[in-house]
Amino acid sequence: MARSGLATGDLGAGPALAVDIGGTKIAAAVVDADGTIRATARRPVPAHRPSEVSPGGREPGEDGVAEEVFGALRDCVGEALASAGIAADAIGGVGCGCAGPMQWPAGVVSPLNIPSWRAFPLRARLRELFPERPVLVHNDGVALAAGEHWAGAGRGVRNLLAVTVSTGVGGGLVLGDRLFHGTSGNAGHIGHLVVDVDGPDCPCGGRGCVEALASGPRTVHRARAAGWAPAAGQPADGHTLAAAAAAGDEIACRELARAGTAVGAGLAASASLLDLEVAVVAGGFAQSGPIFWDALLAGFGRHAGLAFVQRLRIERSDDPGRIALRGAAAFVLAPHRYGWPD
Amino acid sequence: MARSGLATGDLGAGPALAVDIGGTKIAAAVVDADGTIRATARRPVPAHRPSEVSPGGREPGEDGVAEEVFGALRDCVGEALASAGIAADAIGGVGCGCAGPMQWPAGVVSPLNIPSWRAFPLRARLRELFPERPVLVHNDGVALAAGEHWAGAGRGVRNLLAVTVSTGVGGGLVLGDRLFHGTSGNAGHIGHLVVDVDGPDCPCGGRGCVEALASGPRTVHRARAAGWAPAAGQPADGHTLAAAAAAGDEIACRELARAGTAVGAGLAASASLLDLEVAVVAGGFAQSGPIFWDALLAGFGRHAGLAFVQRLRIERSDDPGRIALRGAAAFVLAPHRYGWPD
Structure with missing residues (x-):
């Protein structure tokens, strides 16, 4: 594979543009080589229009929605640049974390929660906005791992796992002091570790995966099946479930x-x-x-038998939104460690 | 940590001495830089003498047994050298795989099945035999991983896991084209992956680990508890159990x-x-x-949901004894890939 990153210093003192695309929001930031965030911007992801979906067939409105989502991204990027007072051609490179799955390193993305983006050529489209600049796109969990290692809870360690428990359960790995991509850019999928061979089916097609037991939707689904319901007018989601737990709902x-x-x-x-x-x-x-955190630590303790496993330091991410933006920036700002291999 | 390995070429054309120490046998080989095995030798591990063990206290005969085990290793090494027609001082370096656990990289070993070796300074003792030579000691599963990557089923791949299912379940990893050691040399412990959160207790102190479900002794124990018994005069071990399964015992x-x-x-x-x-x-x-292999493939298939997981190529090790010796040799013959990090 061609080397897409830069050698350290190729960016000079030029800042990176960082982009983070989740299922519901887009964020952008201008990030300096030392990790300082000069400016940020946010946009909601334009809503999917289910009324336009023809059942089982082509979705006629989707091309338009796909462009609308990219338009929101372009606006978000523009706002971050303006707010930092920097012209697009002064940006040294672009790093982007995006919800998966994706083809890596091509950066062709199909985020589960952005149905209009199916095989959307995100990296190519970003390169049109920033020609002749390195543009690197990876899974959002990988950006978080890079950020936690570069500028977060994992500074100075050699081996780190970042995990996000949300609509899905994703993650990323730094191993031997470098971002680890795996064979096809899919390393870090802790959500699909089997922890219960006889557990429930998982959306991945497997069974008993961490995600099948711990994702927001699966946890809400189990609670609803057991009789829990949110207060009138509230959605049945992970947020209201966690609030109910905090209020003592059994x-x-x-x-x-x-x-x-x-x-x-x-x-x-x-x-x-x-x-x-x-x-x-x-x-x-x-x-x-x-309630969640103590159970996590207890579950870890129950299964961490060997001394070297027990030594794992488990941290809550301090500010994952900003850390993931810093991690995306690190793809291009510190490519010897967080870029792509040759 | 000081670099213990050599840069490639420091050994010139000099061969490595490879050593593989399991619970019941010691093997040694003289291995050329291209992986050719010039000569091998084997010895049984001298038996533990339980009659000398004072219950709950000091084991008076153990120091002697520890030296007897090391003596057998020295004899085995001597035979391999003699058989290759090479003098000890013509050996460029020594690589050793040993049953764990151990302190790494110090090479102070406590193999579960060699009770007389508790915190035995194996690396230091081997250095006495081969002064001024690099001597690298690692877990036997790690030696197997290095060997499969250097000269076995994993030649040319970047990311490989080697697994040994035996008295325990161990392993080793090559990631990004290099042997991966982890923070304290313990990477590759697939035996202590939790696959059944409600599964049986594991000797490691955890629960539901692969080893608790799949090791030879655990599998035999379950079969015996269910009523299986070996033929008269035969031991109840993994070998007789597998033979009974092959003969159709339910x-x-x-x-x-x-x-x-x-x-x-x-x-x-x-x-x-x-x-x-x-x-x-x-x-x-x-x-x-x-019977074992088909169940392994079916278990994999049941839990491999994502496409990149399904693409895993699963191979049976061709000749693990010789491959592990080659892997131990690779620690010193190809240290840029299989040696220890700086």
Whole structure:
């Protein structure tokens, strides 16, 4: 594969443009070589229009929506540049984290929660905006891992796992002091570690994966099946479930704890296989308080038998939004460590 | 940590001495820089003498037994050198794989099945035999991984897992075209991946690990508890269990398959986390025929949901004894890839 990154210093003192695309929001930032964020901007992802979807067939409005989503991204980028007072041609490179799956390193993306982007050529489109600049696109969990290592809870360690527990359960790895991509850019999929061979089916096609037990939608689904319901007018989502658990709802507590236990078991498995120093956990459940977090630590403790596994340091991500932007910037600002291999 | 390996070429054309120490046998070989094995030798590990063990206290005969084991190793090495027609001082370096656990990179070993070696300074003792030569000691699973990558089923791939299913379940990793050690030399412990959160206790202190479900002793234990017994005069071990399964014994078949399923789930989990190209499986069960192997492949298939996981190539190790010796030699013959990091 052709080397897409820069040698250190190729950017001179030029800042990077960082982009982070999730299922519901787009964020952009101008980031200096030392990690300083000069300016940020945010946009919601323009909504999917299910009314335009013809059942089982072509979705006639989707091309327009795909461009609308890219337009929101372009506006968001423009606002970040303007707010930083920097012209587009002064940007040294572009790093982008995007919800998966994607073809890597091509940066052709099909984010599960942006249905209008199916095989959308995100990297190519960003290169049109920033010609002759390096543009690197990777999974959002990978950007978080790079950010936590470069400028977050994992500074100075050699071996780190970042995990996001959200609509899905994703992650990224720094191994031997470098971002680890795996054979096809898919390393870090802790969500599809099997932790319960007889567990529930997983959207991936497997069974008993961490994601099948711990994702927001799966946890809410279990709670609803057990009789939990949100207060009138509230959505049944991970946020209201976590709030109900915090308020003492028994079912919500039990299912949130079950999610935490599964993530903890996944961390123990990952540390057993990889002899890691740090795991950083992000996402709404991780921020929701002790019910999830204590269950995560207990699940880890129950499955961390060997001394080197028990030594894993488990941290809550401090500010995953900003850290993921810094990580995306690091793809191009520190490519010897966070760029793509030759 | 000081660099213990050599730059490529420091050994000139000098061969390496390779040593492989398991629970019951010691093997040594003289290996050329191109992987050719000039000569090998084997010795049984001198037996532990339980009669000398004072219950709960000091084991008076152990110092003597520890030296007896090292004496057998020295004899084995001497035979390999003599058989290759090479003097000890013509050896360029020594690579050694040893059953774990151990302190790495110090090479202070405590192999579970050699009770007289507890914190035995194996690397220091080998350095006395080969002064001023690099001597590198690592887990036997790591030597197998290096060997499969250097000269076995994983030649030319970037990301490989080697697994040995035996008295324990161990392994080693090559990631990004280099041997991956982890933070404290413990990477590759696939035996302690949790695959069944509610599974049986594991000797490691955890629960539901691959090893708790798939090791030889655990599988035999389950079969015996279910009513299986070996033929009169035969030991109840993994070998007789696998033979009984091959002959159609229902309990033996079921429990061997259960072990295979657990290993397959562990491979799917490892491939999900690491986006591997190849997994190579060694050990008596892997060699025992289709009952274990088919269950392993089915267990993998059941848990390999994502396309990149399904692409994993799973191979049976061709000749793990010789491959592990080659891998140990590679520690010193190809240190840029298989040596220790600076």
